[in-house]
Amino acid sequence: MAYFDNAATTYPKPDEVYSFMDSFYRTHGGxxxxxxxxxxxxxxxxxxETRTLIQRLLHCPAKQVxxxxxxxxxxxxxxQGLIVGEAKNIYISPFEHNAVTRVLHHFEQTGQITVxxxxxxxxxxxxxERIRYQFDSLRPDLVIVSHASNVIGLVAPVEQIFxxxxxxxxxxxxxxxxxxxxxxxxVGLETIDYAVFAGHKTLLGPTGxxxxxxxxxxxxTPVLFGGTGYDSANQNxxxxxxxxxxxxxxxxxxxxGLNAALKWITQQTVERLYQEEETQRQRLLKVLTKYGFLTVxxxxxxxxxxxxxxCLIDGISSDTAxxxxxxxGISVRTGLHCAPRAHQFLGTFPAGTIxxxxxxxxxxxxxxxxxxxxxxIEMNL
Ligand SMILES: Cc1ncc(COP(=O)(O)O)c(C=O)c1O
Numbered sequence: 001m002a003y004f005d006n007a008a009t010t011y012p013k014p015d016e017v018y019s020f021m022d023s024f025y026r027t028h029g030g031x032x033x034x035x036x037x038x039x040x041x042x043x044x045x046x047x048x049e050t051r052t053l054i055q056r057l058l059h060c061p062a063k064q065v066x067x068x069x070x071x072x073x074x075x076x077x078x079x080q081g082l083i084v085g086e087a088k089n090i091y092i093s094p095f096e097h098n099a100v101t102r103v104l105h106h107f108e109q110t111g112q113i114t115v116x117x118x119x120x121x122x123x124x125x126x127x128x129e130r131i132r133y134q135f136d137s138l139r140p141d142l143v144i145v146s147h148a149s150n151v152i153g154l155v156a157p158v159e160q161i162f163x164x165x166x167x168x169x170x171x172x173x174x175x176x177x178x179x180x181x182x183x184x185x186x187v188g189l190e191t192i193d194y195a196v197f198a199g200h201k202t203l204l205g206p207t208g209x210x211x212x213x214x215x216x217x218x219x220x221t222p223v224l225f226g227g228t229g230y231d232s233a234n235q236n237x238x239x240x241x242x243x244x245x246x247x248x249x250x251x252x253x254x255x256x257g258l259n260a261a262l263k264w265i266t267q268q269t270v271e272r273l274y275q276e277e278e279t280q281r282q283r284l285l286k287v288l289t290k291y292g293f294l295t296v297x298x299x300x301x302x303x304x305x306x307x308x309x310x311c312l313i314d315g316i317s318s319d320t321a322x323x324x325x326x327x328x329g330i331s332v333r334t335g336l337h338c339a340p341r342a343h344q345f346l347g348t349f350p351a352g353t354i355x356x357x358x359x360x361x362x363x364x365x366x367x368x369x370x371x372x373x374x375x376x377i378e379m380n381l
Contacts, residue, residue, distance in 0.1 A: 002369035004284075005256060006289050006344070007150050007178060007357035009207060013261065014361075017205060020260035032250050033243075034106045035231040043252045050255050051242075053262035056185035057270070058180065058195065062279055065276030066209040067255065071177045071198035072099040075210040075223075077245060078173055078194045079103045079144070080293040081220040083113060087141035089135070091116050091313060093126075093156055094345035095149035098338040100175060112224065118145070118161065120345070126157055126301045132164060137250055137371035140170035144199040146288045147180040147185065151342040152298030153281070153308030157181055177201055178306055179209075182274055182359075183266045185270045187213055194218075199254065202306075202359070205261040268329075277307040283367060284309055284358050291374050293381055296348050307362075310346075311354035316381075318352045326353070328373035332356055 006311050024046065030039025032047045051065040069076040088258045090104060094117050107113045116138060121128035135248065143165040162172040173194040179185065180197035181204065185196045195213045197203035212332050214220060222237050226247030230238070237244050265273065288311060289295050297310045322334035335352040336343050343349035356365075 001329050001371075002332060002366040003331045003332050003362070004356040004358065004366065006203070006228060006362070007153075007337075007355060010202065010204050010331055010361070012361060013204050013257070016260045017257045017263050021253055021257040024256035024259075028256075029252055031229075032252060034249070043250075043301050044261055046252070047250060047255055048261040050256045050262065053259065053266070054197070054211075054213070057262060057266065058185070058197075058213060060186075060188035060195075063188065063213045064216050064218070064241045065213055066242045067209065067250055068246075069208055069210065069251060071175070071196050071201075071210040074196045074210055075099045075173075075175065076103055077212075077223055078196070078220065079142075080213060082142050082171055082173075082224040082309045083107050084223060085219075088113050089116070089119050089138050089140050090114070090142045090144065091131075091140045091165075091170075092141050092143075093118050093144045093145045093149075095151065095154065095156075095339065095342045096144065097146065097150055097175065097177070098340070099177075100144055101339075101341055108198075117341075117345075118143075124154055124303055126161060126299065127160060128164060131161065135164065135170075137166050141167055141379050142171045142173065144173045144175065146175045146178070147183060148306045148308070149298075149339070149342055150178050150308065151337050151339050151353065152310050152346065153178070153305040153357075154298065155179070155304040158185060159189065162189070167177075174304045176309055178308070181262070181270060181277055181278065182306060183304075184270045184274070185206070191302060194314060199258045203257035203261055205259060205267060206254050210327075211259050214241075220245070252341065273360050274306075277358065278305075280358040280360065280362050281305060281307040281309065284356055287367060287371055287374065288335070288356070291348070293378060294374075297348055307358040309356045310348070311356070312348065312353055318354050320342040321354045323378055325373060326370075328376060330370055330373045 028042040032043040119127040121346045177198040180201040199209040202206040214362040230242040318334040333355045
């Protein structure tokens with residue numbers, strides 16, 4: 001089996017992630033913040049340490065880290081909280097995931113918000129002049145940008161877009177599901193209000209643990225409620241952060257895995273992991289462009305990308321293509337990748353694309369198997 005679906009979830013993880021999850025959860029699997037005995041205290045310790053590791057990796061020691069089970073839940077909590085708090089005019093990039101657009105669609109249907117796409121040129125450049133014009137015409141309350149598209153891997157100039165957004169006093173939210181721990185971003189910047197991370201993707205941790213970073217004074221309206229392990233007689237959520245946004249029992253096994261992954265990334269360095277992923281992306285592009293039956297979509301010279309490449313096969317639907325690759329042991333993702341608006345922008349809607357995604361841990365043997373499979377497909381087309 002050759003794995004080219006790292007944008008869905010990275011696989012394999014560094015060995016340290018598997019071994020530390022197993023050993024920590026066997027020996028310290030208590031419930032963090034739910035008791036004052038050894039097991040609960042060591043669980044609490046790993047949670048606190050993991051928050052600090054995230055703050056260091058994202059350069060935001062003064063911001064707070066909230067853990068959630070998925071990036072989708074984190075995005076829901078922020079977007080819904082801001083809409084309840086009166087955000088009406090919401091701008092998004094053309095590349096947002098359904099974890100953003102379905103939430104917005106729900107509120108758009110009820111007439112509570114308007115959603116506008118930021119202008120991006122056909123050559124995949126965010127047009128800041130036009131975006132300023134858009135903001136002048138309809139003042140933004142909230143600007144949401146996917147740091148990297150999960151369809152074509154394009155990295156957005158988040159710092160510039162948010163600097164502009166702040167001239168209009170908009171709230172800002174960056175979805176780092178495809179970039180945290182891979183593309184260096186100073187999340188400590190005053191212009192970034194919220195940054196969402198997915199533990200199981202570029203952060204190389206397990207599924208079931210994700211979260212977001214926010215300013216301590218953000219005053220985000222809570223939209224989920226429940227037990228926090230203290231102040232139980234009070235039926236309001238506590239004012240303290242992270243408890244205000246962390247209801248329910250935390251995923252200690254997941255946090256242990258994320259802890260080991262963060263230490264591994266810190267040791268390797270984000271810069272090196274990005275360089276290695278870029279080398280793998282170039283290698284992937286070289287293999288794919290050798291075959292005339294494949295057309296790469298959304299890859300423009302001199303733009304910054306993560307290791308995601310989308311393709312089309314002439315005359316074959318992307319879903320059929322998925323089976324063709326699966327029969328040959330190649331794991332790829334086909335269709336719309338939960339990002340229909342990105343495909344509308346790229347002109348690949350509704351059929352979608354075949355998506356290959358690599359990272360620093362993609363093995364030589366994966367590339368060899370891909371090459372063999374492509375030779376075989378070419379002969380049998
Ligand atoms: C850009 C982006 N945002 C959000 C998500 C949602 O992540 P999760 O499914 O882990 O909640 C994904 C997952 O594919 C993604 O690629």
